[in-house]
Amino acid sequence: MKKNIAIVDDHELVAKGVSQFFTDHPRFEVITILNDPLEALERIPILKPQIVLMDLDMPKLNGLELMEKVRARLPETHFVILTMHVDKNTVKKAMDLGAMGYVSKNADETEFIACVEKVAKGDKFYSQDAMQALLHNSSKIGKSNVAKLSALTPRETEILKHVAEGLSNKEIAEELFIAVRTVETHRKTVMEKLQVNKVAGLVRIAVQEGLI
Amino acid sequence: MNRYFIILLGVLCVSTGLRQDLADSVFNNIADVKTYNTDSAYTLLKNLSITTRKDSLRYIRVWAAILEDQGKLEEAKNLLLENISRCTSQDTAELSESTNNLGLLYSNQGENDSAGIYLIKSLEYRNQLGDSLKIAASLGNLGLLFSNQSNYQKAEEYLRKALNLKLKSSASTRSLGIGYLNLGLAIGNQGRYEEELGLYRLSLKYFQEINDLRGVSMLYNNFGWNYHHAIYNPDSAIFYYKKAIAIRKDLKNILGTAQSMTNLAELYIKLGNQTEALKLLEESEDLAFEADSKREIYLVELNYARFLESIGDYQAALEKLKVAEAYEDSVINLESRTKVLELETKYATAQKEQQIANQKLQLSEKEASLRTQQLQIAGLIGGLVILILFGLVFYNQYRAKQNQKLQAAILSEKERGFESIIIATEEERKRISKDLHDGIGQQLSALKMALNNMVGKVNDDEQREDLELISEQFSKSAEEVRQVSHQMMPRTLMDYGLIGAIEDLLQNSFKFSDIQYDFEHHNVDQRFEERVEISLYRVLQELINNVIKHSGASEVSVQLLKNKDKLVLFVEDNGKGLDGAKTDGQGFLNIKSRLDMVKGSVNYTPSLESGTSATVSIPIA
Numbered sequence: 037m038k039k040n041i042a043i044v045d046d047h048e049l050v051a052k053g054v055s056q057f058f059t060d061h062p063r064f065e066v067i068t069i070l071n072d073p074l075e076a077l078e079r080i081p082i083l084k085p086q087i088v089l090m091d092l093d094m095p096k097l098n099g100l101e102l103m104e105k106v107r108a109r110l111p112e113t114h115f116v117i118l119t120m121h122v123d124k125n126t127v128k129k130a131m132d133l134g135a136m137g138y139v140s141k142n143a144d145e146t147e148f149i150a151c152v153e154k155v156a157k158g159d160k161f162y163s164q165d166a167m168q169a170l171l172h173n174s175s176k177i178g179k180s181n182v183a184k185l186s187a188l189t190p191r192e193t194e195i196l197k198h199v200a201e202g203l204s205n206k207e208i209a210e211e212l213f214i215a216v217r218t219v220e221t222h223r224k225t226v227m228e229k230l231q232v233n234k235v236a237g238l239v240r241i242a243v244q245e246g247l248i
Numbered sequence: 249m250n251r252y253f254i255i256l257l258g259v260l261c262v263s264t265g266l267r268q269d270l271a272d273s274v275f276n277n278i279a280d281v282k283t284y285n286t287d288s289a290y291t292l293l294k295n296l297s298i299t300t301r302k303d304s305l306r307y308i309r310v311w312a313a314i315l316e317d318q319g320k321l322e323e324a325k326n327l328l329l330e331n332i333s334r335c336t337s338q339d340t341a342e343l344s345e346s347t348n349n350l351g352l353l354y355s356n357q358g359e360n361d362s363a364g365i366y367l368i369k370s371l372e373y374r375n376q377l378g379d380s381l382k383i384a385a386s387l388g389n390l391g392l393l394f395s396n397q398s399n400y401q402k403a404e405e406y407l408r409k410a411l412n413l414k415l416k417s418s419a420s421t422r423s424l425g426i427g428y429l430n431l432g433l434a435i436g437n438q439g440r441y442e443e444e445l446g447l448y449r450l451s452l453k454y455f456q457e458i459n460d461l462r463g464v465s466m467l468y469n470n471f472g473w474n475y476h477h478a479i480y481n482p483d484s485a486i487f488y489y490k491k492a493i494a495i496r497k498d499l500k501n502i503l504g505t506a507q508s509m510t511n512l513a514e515l516y517i518k519l520g521n522q523t524e525a526l527k528l529l530e531e532s533e534d535l536a537f538e539a540d541s542k543r544e545i546y547l548v549e550l551n552y553a554r555f556l557e558s559i560g561d562y563q564a565a566l567e568k569l570k571v572a573e574a575y576e577d578s579v580i581n582l583e584s585r586t587k588v589l590e591l592e593t594k595y596a597t598a599q600k601e602q603q604i605a606n607q608k609l610q611l612s613e614k615e616a617s618l619r620t621q622q623l624q625i626a627g628l629i630g631g632l633v634i635l636i637l638f639g640l641v642f643y644n645q646y647r648a649k650q651n652q653k654l655q656a657a658i659l660s661e662k663e664r665g666f667e668s669i670i671i672a673t674e675e676e677r678k679r680i681s682k683d684l685h686d687g688i689g690q691q692l693s694a695l696k697m698a699l700n701n702m703v704g705k706v707n708d709d710e711q712r713e714d715l716e717l718i719s720e721q722f723s724k725s726a727e728e729v730r731q732v733s734h735q736m737m738p739r740t741l742m743d744y745g746l747i748g749a750i751e752d753l754l755q756n757s758f759k760f761s762d763i764q765y766d767f768e769h770h771n772v773d774q775r776f777e778e779r780v781e782i783s784l785y786r787v788l789q790e791l792i793n794n795v796i797k798h799s800g801a802s803e804v805s806v807q808l809l810k811n812k813d814k815l816v817l818f819v820e821d822n823g824k825g826l827d828g829a830k831t832d833g834q835g836f837l838n839i840k841s842r843l844d845m846v847k848g849s850v851n852y853t854p855s856l857e858s859g860t861s862a863t864v865s866i867p868i869a
Contacts (some may be wrong), residue, residue, distance in 0.1 A: 201811050235820050
């Protein structure tokens with residue numbers, strides 16, 4: 037028995053193009069194309085398709101919200117996101133809300149079909165670019181327990197704090213009523229004592245030590 | 249009259265000399281330039297960037313000195329008073345300078361009591377500081393003040409103290425020249441003319457040594473005066489006056505030239521050579537007009553009038569007075585015009601009275617009446633001058649205030665215009681980005697899918713290859729549209745804020761380069777004002793662009809922190825540094841104007857690994 041597919045996309049052309057991939061397909065059948073997400077919210081629980089192919093950016097109701105609402109009532113429905121947005125936050129949110137598949141609208145047919153096949157079997161499939169987006173990395177600088185500042189004099193600690201506050205050497209000199217050259221020397225000493233060779237290292241330690 | 253001018257010159261000369269002694273070389277230079285060209289000094293001063301309170305105090309003091317040179321005495325006085333009130337007890341040096349300048353200013357205005365108070369204050373401050381040259385300068389100024397009060401004995405005492413101190417502490421040649429000149433004058437005023445000449449000769453030697461023509465010409469003028477009035481030797485007097493005139497002409501010192509000419513003219517009158525005298529006065533008049541200086545014309549005409557008056561030509565004297573009056577500012581014209589009319593009537597009456605007196609009385613009585621008349625005229629002229637000065641000061645203040653208002657208005661208008669342009673641009677970008685993304689982008693995707701669908705149905709291999717090629721092109725176009733749309737207005741920024749947007753920006757920017765990056769943040773999970781977020785994002789975009797295009801770096805660190813009331817962004821690379829790059833390029837300008845809009849700032853320092861570290865701060869509410 038063929039698996040039933042519903043397509044939700046406010047762009048008629050796109051929806052039609054997608055549906056044509058499944059014309060005469062042995063294992064899948066497109067049972068409905070819905071261009072209005074609110075209509076989709078009504079119809080999907082009635083039609084109970086196994087797979088929903090869905091755009092994200094839609095007027096009135098966003099794809100992720102639609103998915104959340106539908107899955108609250110039909111948790112077994114598999115959602116495949118079909119979108120132009122492949123950024124970390126969106127991908128991550130989709131993943132957290134339980135989307136089984138995630139494909140860029142720029143993906144080629146093979147990747148697209150592969151995705152639907154996998155999802156139909158109950159596996160997750162996130163396309164290459166979506167996975168890559170998830171790897172966009174940043175890290176929060178947290179507090180550390182290792183006291184690194186014990187080697188610094190109070191004046192050096194003060195300089196470190198001002199550097200991390202974004203003050204230039206000149207501004208620090210004015211703030212502390214000392215010469216710019218003196219600030220430069222202190223800065224160098226601080227870097228040596230903390231064994232860092234970049235401003236970034238200074239900033240990180242200042243935050244870890246709670247100076248900021 | 250001539251003696252008065254000589255004393256006045258002495259004061260001016262010393263006052264500039266003192267300001268030359270300012271400690272800091274920058275302000276020192278400006279004070280130096282001011283001696284020769286007030287406008288250049290003003291330009292130099294305006295271009296200084298003042299960052300510290302100490303500098304701002306100095307700046308205001310030098311500015312006041314320039315204003316004083318421009319004749320804006322009241323403005324200068326107010327600035328100095330304000331400066332003094334801003335000083336704390338730690339600013340002894342500044343206090344000593346400002347009180348000194350204020351004292352000199354009062355002294356120039358003839359307000360001897362106030363002048364004395366401030367000059368003594370300055371001397372006290374300077375005694376605290378212990379700089380003997382400055383102490384000497386203060387003593388000298390007090391000496392000159394006593395001269396002004398005609399207390400020449402006291403004057404001599406102070407000027408001698410000053411000179412001795414200067415000699416002991418190896419003062420500059422110029423300063424010594426001035427010291428001898430002023431002491432000579434004080435002694436001359438006590439009738440010791442030979443001694444006076446001896447001191448002048450010493451002074452002359454110093455001025456000649458450093459080729460200070462201003463000083464030399466002043467001395468020649470005084471020599472002339474001495475030979476003219478004290479030790480009567482008309483030939484020598486004429487010789488020195490002429491030398492003074494020649495030098496002052498060369499120096500384009502119009503006022504000085506005119507003064508020496510007037511002195512010489514007076515001598516010629518004494519010698520009965522009125523033609524020569526008139527010629528000189530006419531020439532000095534021409535000089536003043538040639539220089540087109542209101543102040544000089546006014547003063548020269550006033551001298552001319554006095555001369556004409558002294559030879560009894562009241563009608564001509566009145567003409568000259570009218571010219572003088574015309575060169576004062578128009579604001580006070582109404583008042584002064586009535587004054588002149590009054591004067592005219594009085595002249596006419598006085599003349600008639602004189603005629604009657606002539607007929608009635610004997611020659612001796614006639615002379616007596618002439619004297620009274622002269623006194624009256626002098627009084628009237630004095631009144632007129634005070635009136636004119638008062639009006640001038642008032643008008644200048646008014647004009648300065650108006651000008652300030654206008655400048656402020658223009659500036660805020662510019663800022664507003666600039667800001668609205670950026671806001672409009674961002675709005676437009678948002679709109680175009682959305683249109684591109686939702687319209688053309690989606691359509692391209694749909695067309696590509698439709699095409700792919702066709703490929704599956706075509707049997708002809710060649711045709712299928714062509715279609716696949718076209719489909720690939722569609723993919724590229726769709727990707728390009730997506731990229732452009734994203735660059736125009738990153739939706740992540742609007743939807744998720746700075747961290748998400750920066751992550752995306754870094755990933756996309758460095759995707760095709762060999763540059764390793766890391767991004768750390770602290771305390772910035774919340775959302776900020778849209779303009780702050782967009783500005784910071786755009787600035788980072790430019791900085792990243794610079795790193796990729798120009799730095800040759802292999803590593804970049806990006807850090808974003810919130811710290812009390814500002815957002816701080818650090819972008820550091822290990823490239824070749826900013827040395828070769830132009831920081832006035834379009835990219836840097838973009839950064840600067842973006843930040844100006846949100847009152848942010850950026851500074852670039854060489855990073856330890858020879859790359860660049862850019863620090864961006866944006867205040868948040």
